[in-house]
Amino acid sequence: MSRNYQLSQLETLESEAIYIFREVAAEFERPVLLFSGGKDSIVMLRLAQKAFHPARVPFSVMHVDTGHNFPEVLEFRDRRVAEVGVQLVVASVQEALDRGFVHAPPDGTRNRIQTPVLLEALDKHQFTAVFGGARRDEDKARAKERVFSFRDEFGQWDPKNQRPELWNLYNGRIHLGESIRVFPLSNWTELDIWQYIAQEQLELPSIYYAHERTVFDRNGMLFAANEFCPPRPGEETFTASVRYRTVGDASLTAAVRSDADTVEKVIDEVASTRITERGATRGDDKFSEAAMEDRKREGYF
Template identity: 55%
Template sequence: AKKAFYPSKIPFSLMHIDTGHNFPETIEFRDRLVKELGVNLIVGSVQEAIDDKRVVEEKGKNATRNTLQITTLLDAIENNNIDAAIGGGRRDEEKARAKERFFSHRDDFGQWTPKNQRPELWNLFNGKMHQGENFRVFPISNWTEMDVWNYILKENIQIPSLYFAHERKVVFRANSWIPVSEHLPKIEGEKIYNKKIRFRTLGDITITGGIESDADTLEKIVEEVSAMRETERGNRADDKRSETAMEDRKKQGYF
């Protein structure tokens, strides 16, 4: 978007659905980028939805605010009269996203129905919608993880430091290294490790698993990704709740 509209500013707002369980590095990067770009930032707060009793916070060792984002996201879209929300989802991330079109139609409840998707022939997209409906638009849907990293390397794009290998205290849960934080429910007797890891995808700090890695430069990340055989969302605890976890959430209005 920055290149497309240069030298003008990006003509639309950025939006962040804030669960309150973010990596501190994520918020620092968000605020710095918004300031550099000079764009408007819309923030939807999951904590406010909890306080207003619009959603109920999960309890227990596997509790997450991931699903609670749905209500906050739909509220933000409606309150800001958003007709198209542009995201970075890709088909190779997860099987539910492999079903989704570039222009993903959502009904007036904000929900997605896979069987009612519109055909997209060549570069022809159908953006027609009725009152109250909206689209989620995924411009890089047909990119791979390797495409993304090659582009970041080529264009020298700023990214959060979390994508680079660094030392961090973690616990091993659901076959992933989960960061230790004030938001992570404690399990008695669970061992805490100090590992050099990096993250291939970023979500809440309570559900984002890291991989052991020494890749601390873009060149090393590209080399590492080229040898991987598992999608980056393979380390996301929110996708491991069931075989259809992502699709179930998307049908309700998730990203």
């Protein structure tokens, strides 16, 4: 009887990601997984569980909390971490502001000041490898990333100083103070993420699905009216059926009009779109064509 040993697209991506998790656990003394409660980090945590089953996930998870997060996402973050049984390290931007380590920009947003808080937390806990959920399809700058992204002693990224990755061979050698950012989802697309969520029956924060929300239009994007992002003079609020494709800061992350209230409907919607989730919903990527690359050079993910 003939057997079919061909892997599906999701099985291939899952196998690659699991291999990456195991490589990092074998090569680095203190890895950590960034976990915000967003869909990509939820998928990563699931992959980490599979990589080390039946043992527990052998590293902590960390969230750089700006204080401007959607409450639904924070509630889900805490619940999911408790279910998995991993330690949560919270690097608080608000705490850094209170002690004068960082200063809020004039517009009140906090996404850009996450970077020094992240770098301080990595140094404090001596994390040498950091798993991030970035995917190459999200942004031009992220398309330049290797799976193992080398960072110097200042946490900075130089796209011209990255190591070759031939035949899935990853070089994890670092000197004191240096670190590696690791992206197990590099080759995944937004559609792959949603199909994997459906396959694994993963729970997500409710705002990923269509719901009624009070919003206003700003530069062609729909922002939720809340304490972190109040409407400006002339911006009128209205109620619309929306969902979030990504869940960054409430002050910078926009929603999209949608009636997709199930994972199957979201998959159909994502399959037909031609605009990346960051391009469609992230106000922090509208500053310039090189906005993401500039932040990555400073140490951002």
